[in-house]
Amino acid sequence: MDDQLQPVIRQLIKKHHTNxxxxxxxSLGIHIRFADLGQTTKGLYFRKLRRRFIVIHNQLPPPWQRFVCAHELGHDRLHKGISRFFLEEHSYFSPGKLERQANRFAIALLTANLAPGPGESLHEFYLRAGIPQEMLYFFRL
Structure with a gap:
């Protein structure tokens, strides 16, 4: 796990008893909504009138919905006051610093209570943890 993320992830899991x-x-009072966000947007995080929202593309498969929720939660925890979009193809190949941090946060959160099994590759471990395969090639912890 990324050294910078370790305390944040550990504190969240300890406080909320889950990853x-x-x-x-x-539990943090963030409202989660599902909507058709078009072809390239998987999710977004924003604040409106002191309320926080995560919107997830409603046509994503469950592993992607879970990953996008964790990614957008990363924006909430790491990038206070900044609304960011998680864009499909563009963010895979040249993600900005904030997007990379949110992706690493998502991977760290979703793998926090797991350990690779004997002889299990990192690729197999991430897939078992529910990390979408497309993310494996671009974001390694």
Missing amino acids: CPFEIAA
């Missing part, structure tokens, strides 16, 4: 991004977001 499920949906449960943590709900």
